[in-house]
Amino acid sequence: MTTTTNQVAPESVFAQLEQVLPLVGKPIQYVGGEVNSVIKEWAGTSVRWVLMYPDAYEVGAPNQGVQILYEVINGVEDALAERTYAVWPDLEALMRERGIPQFTVDAHRPVRAFDVLGLSFATELGYTNMLTALDLAGIPLHAGDRTDDDPLVIAGGHAAFNPEPIADFIDAAVLGDGEQAALTITDLIRQFKAEGEPGGRPELLLRLAQSGVAYVPSRYDVEYLPDGRIRRVVPNHADIPWRVAKHTVMDLDDWDYPRAPLVPLAETVHERMSVEIFRGCTRGCRFCQAGMITRPVRERSKAGIESMVERGLSVTGFEEVGLLSLSSADHSEIAPLTTSLADCYTDSQVSLSLPSTRVDAFNVDLANELSRNGRRSGLTFAPEGGSERLRRVINKQVSEEDLIRTVTTAYAAGWRQVKLYFMCGLPTETDEDVLQIARMAAEVIRVGREVSGRRDIRCTVSIGGFVPKPHTPFQWAAQLDHETTDARLALLRDAIRANREYGKAIGLRYHDGKPGIVEGLLSRGDRRVGAVIEQAWRDGARFDGWSEHFDYDLWMTAADRALVDTGVDVDWFTTREREHVEVLPWDHLDSGLDREWLWEDWQDAREEVEVEDCRWTPCFDCGVCDQMGTHIQIAPVTIAPATIGVRE
Amino acid sequence: MAFSSGFSPHPKISYANAAPTGTASEAEYVEIAVVERVDPQTLATELDAALPPGLDVVEVVEVRSSDFADRLQASRWRIELPDVTVEQADEAMRALWSADSVEVQRRTKSGMRAIDVRAALLAGEVGRQTRPSQGSEANPGYAILQVVVRQVTPTVRPDDILAALRSVAGLSPAVPPQVTREAQGPLGADGVTIGDPLEQDRENRADEAASAGA
Numbered sequence: 014m015t016t017t018t019n020q021v022a023p024e025s026v027f028a029q030l031e032q033v034l035p036l037v038g039k040p041i042q043y044v045g046g047e048v049n050s051v052i053k054e055w056a057g058t059s060v061r062w063v064l065m066y067p068d069a070y071e072v073g074a075p076n077q078g079v080q081i082l083y084e085v086i087n088g089v090e091d092a093l094a095e096r097t098y099a100v101w102p103d104l105e106a107l108m109r110e111r112g113i114p115q116f117t118v119d120a121h122r123p124v125r126a127f128d129v130l131g132l133s134f135a136t137e138l139g140y141t142n143m144l145t146a147l148d149l150a151g152i153p154l155h156a157g158d159r160t161d162d163d164p165l166v167i168a169g170g171h172a173a174f175n176p177e178p179i180a181d182f183i184d185a186a187v188l189g190d191g192e193q194a195a196l197t198i199t200d201l202i203r204q205f206k207a208e209g210e211p212g213g214r215p216e217l218l219l220r221l222a223q224s225g226v227a228y229v230p231s232r233y234d235v236e237y238l239p240d241g242r243i244r245r246v247v248p249n250h251a252d253i254p255w256r257v258a259k260h261t262v263m264d265l266d267d268w269d270y271p272r273a274p275l276v277p278l279a280e281t282v283h284e285r286m287s288v289e290i291f292r293g294c295t296r297g298c299r300f301c302q303a304g305m306i307t308r309p310v311r312e313r314s315k316a317g318i319e320s321m322v323e324r325g326l327s328v329t330g331f332e333e334v335g336l337l338s339l340s341s342a343d344h345s346e347i348a349p350l351t352t353s354l355a356d357c358y359t360d361s362q363v364s365l366s367l368p369s370t371r372v373d374a375f376n377v378d379l380a381n382e383l384s385r386n387g388r389r390s391g392l393t394f395a396p397e398g399g400s401e402r403l404r405r406v407i408n409k410q411v412s413e414e415d416l417i418r419t420v421t422t423a424y425a426a427g428w429r430q431v432k433l434y435f436m437c438g439l440p441t442e443t444d445e446d447v448l449q450i451a452r453m454a455a456e457v458i459r460v461g462r463e464v465s466g467r468r469d470i471r472c473t474v475s476i477g478g479f480v481p482k483p484h485t486p487f488q489w490a491a492q493l494d495h496e497t498t499d500a501r502l503a504l505l506r507d508a509i510r511a512n513r514e515y516g517k518a519i520g521l522r523y524h525d526g527k528p529g530i531v532e533g534l535l536s537r538g539d540r541r542v543g544a545v546i547e548q549a550w551r552d553g554a555r556f557d558g559w560s561e562h563f564d565y566d567l568w569m570t571a572a573d574r575a576l577v578d579t580g581v582d583v584d585w586f587t588t589r590e591r592e593h594v595e596v597l598p599w600d601h602l603d604s605g606l607d608r609e610w611l612w613e614d615w616q617d618a619r620e621e622v623e624v625e626d627c628r629w630t631p632c633f634d635c636g637v638c639d640q641m642g643t644h645i646q647i648a649p650v651t652i653a654p655a656t657i658g659v660r661e
Numbered sequence: 662m663a664f665s666s667g668f669s670p671h672p673k674i675s676y677a678n679a680a681p682t683g684t685a686s687e688a689e690y691v692e693i694a695v696v697e698r699v700d701p702q703t704l705a706t707e708l709d710a711a712l713p714p715g716l717d718v719v720e721v722v723e724v725r726s727s728d729f730a731d732r733l734q735a736s737r738w739r740i741e742l743p744d745v746t747v748e749q750a751d752e753a754m755r756a757l758w759s760a761d762s763v764e765v766q767r768r769t770k771s772g773m774r775a776i777d778v779r780a781a782l783l784a785g786e787v788g789r790q791t792r793p794s795q796g797s798e799a800n801p802g803y804a805i806l807q808v809v810v811r812q813v814t815p816t817v818r819p820d821d822i823l824a825a826l827r828s829v830a831g832l833s834p835a836v837p838p839q840v841t842r843e844a845q846g847p848l849g850a851d852g853v854t855i856g857d858p859l860e861q862d863r864e865n866r867a868d869e870a871a872s873a874g875a
Binding site: 032036 | 714
């Protein structure tokens with residue numbers, strides 16, 4: 014924390030950094046200067062945030078969460094926000110050699126000079142990058158070792174719904190939507206400083222915990238049973254909530270961020286502007302953590318989306334707009350919206366994209382509309398499970414008939430390539446379920462050739478290992494071991510190759526099962542996993558989401574060492590099925606979902622019983638709306654989609 | 662702005678002979694094709710407003726011929742070597758001049774290529790940069806190279822010049838050199854002076870303005 018009286022801006026590290034930039038790869042990622050980036054005066058602000066997306070700049074810069082909070086906080090007169098990203102190992106080595114601290118890309122200020130370091134974890138695989146950043150910043154790795162001169166380290170993002178594995182390293186975690194929460198925390202810090210910081214850091218953390226705005230791990234004690242399971246998690250101070258609830262922003266039209274999206278100078282993974290068209294998803298796919306923890310559905314209005322697109326394009330110059338959400342074709346006004354946007358931008362260089370994976374003909378109609386003038390290259394659908402049975406288990410309500418009808422429509426409309434996404438290792442899955450994928454892909458090619466009259470059509474099957482996640486019906490499930498995952502993927506590969514008629518038109522992309530085991534450990538781990546993360550990091554783990562940097566053996570060795578006296582191991586955290594009564598590490602963190610509803614949904618899954626989407630059907634009492642005082646927000650469909658298909 | 666035709670149109674911009682990553686430049690030229698007549702001064706102001714600090718649009722000139730890139734016949738580079746004395750730099754530069762050819766290896770898209778630095782070198786001077794003096798210590802300053810390099814294919818970059826100096830005289834600065842391109846353009850009659858590549862367009866415009874006024 015920097016005191017209010019300290020208005021002297023910390024010195025920029027740019028002069029030192031500039032010396033080493035010629036020696037590292039892609040130096041432009043470290044220089045900032047993006048269109049729409051903001052540098053506020055240090056003096057005159059009282060609450061200062063650094064926002065970090067703990068991956069490389071090219072991945073982190075387009076992240077919507079960081080861009081939203083960057084604008085929300087910088088919009089507060091006496092607050093400022095800058096950004097920092099993970100530095101690649103080449104720069105890390107030079108920074109250590111020359112004593113250059115972790116810096117922001119905006120004003121190149123040292124991270125430790127700020128009041129708050131807010132980290133957005135879209136995936137658990139960023140944990141080791143957080144440790145690198147803390148270490149380079151000169152901030153003690155363990156929250157308990159930090160002083161009044163260190164920033165508060167606060168985690169957010171989807172992974173923060175089980176922050177127990179990083180409980181040692183963070184001061185707090187914010188669950189759910191960050192917009193209002195960031196403002197509340199800013200207010201709390203401002204007030205604390207204005208009072209002269211009575212009681213120092215411990216008092217500030219206590220206030221955070223008592224307010225309920227954030228989960229403060231150090232204010233909760235975890236007790237274990239002799240067999241290694243958790244006995245209970247208890248607040249260790251008065252007036253602290255037993256359960257910490259997620260934040261839900263209602264009425265997205267009131268939160269029209271980012272208003273001025275960043276335009277990176279360096280190349281990034283998404284060279285486009287994104288507009289979030291709704292938040293939440295109620296399709297109820299049982300494997301999907303995002304769908305479960307972001308309920309209920311809150312749609313942005315058509316007018317609100319159109320004005321964000323127009324304003325965003327005018328202040329950025331982007332040539333592509335992505336209409337983002339968890340299932341964009343489900344927006345209740347999607348047909349009139351895509352038609353009106355397509356009308357508006359047909360004569361410009363702007364293209365629209367809908368990253369949706371819904372398997373139905375309606376989706377193809379939307380894609381046709383968005384590619385009026387362009388090339389119809391590839392369409393992506395996500396059946397997720399290979400067999401009808403397995404799709405009932407995961408509640409992905411798509412029949413093979415739906416899929417074939419959808420791809421038929423696509424090939425007939427001139428699309429040449431269809432990509433199909435699947436998962437391997439879903440609960441109850443057998444070899445036969447996975448082999449069905451080969452049969453289905455062959456059928457896709459067969460009908461594709463028939464309706465298009467061409468032989469150059471293709472189908473690409475993309476398949477990855479399933480990792481059970483907290484706050485989903487599969488949170489109790491056993492994860493499939495990596496050996497079996499790899500064996501099933503090999504069977505699938507052989508089955509596709511063996512098909513002489515269609516095999517050559519089918520591509521297969523897959524990831525081996527090992528990274529999923531580490532992700533599983535970090536996803537459903539408890540506080541004992543913190544020692545594994547720290548050990549792996551000390552042994553050199555960095556950028557674990559990158560296959561060229563990920564080292565499975567390093568992680569397993571680290572886990573063996575770090576868990577040696579605990580009686581539990583990696584298998585215990587990953588491939589072990591949990592019982593109904595077991596206290597899960599995240600049970601004291603409230604995503605709004607009723608635990609009993611989740612358990613019943615898990616039982617339904619095993620019995621292959623499906624649950625409808627509550628956006629269109631009556632409530633199934635998942636608990637979120639009651640618990641959080643929220644409700645589904647969808648716009649009335651007043652305009653019948655004239656030029657494109659009507660939803661069945 | 663004009664766009665290329667086809668399924669994925671690209672803006673018609675060409676960065677003629679762009680300076681390599683990590684170098685500064687005071688003489689970069691960009692050609693932008695436009696679909697309608699625009700006032701050069703307005704375009705300059707608007708572009709400048711959209712570019713990040715440090716990237717300054719100095720001037721916009723209307724060009725009608727397509728040979729612009731050919732006018733960039735040579736570049737003058739200023740290479741500051743903060744940990745090299747003037748004497749060391751002098752010696753190395755003399756060794757480079759006295760060689761008939763000095764080839765260095767560079768990784769290109771098509772593999773390693775040998776580049777003759779000496780053949781492209783048109784001029785090379787060593788200057789002295791004095792540092793703010795610290796106490797009574799003698800302050801000899803450090804070396805600054807000013808080199809003029811002919812535009813050849815593949816381009817001889819400042820890195821290649823340093824590699825050549827390393828190869829002929831073992832010059833290997835520990836502190837990264839600070840490199841700035843000072844000028845680019847047509848070579849003068851003396852084979853060393855660099856002219857203004859936009860001069861002829863400026864004259865054309867002036868003529869037009871004069872005839873329009875008459």
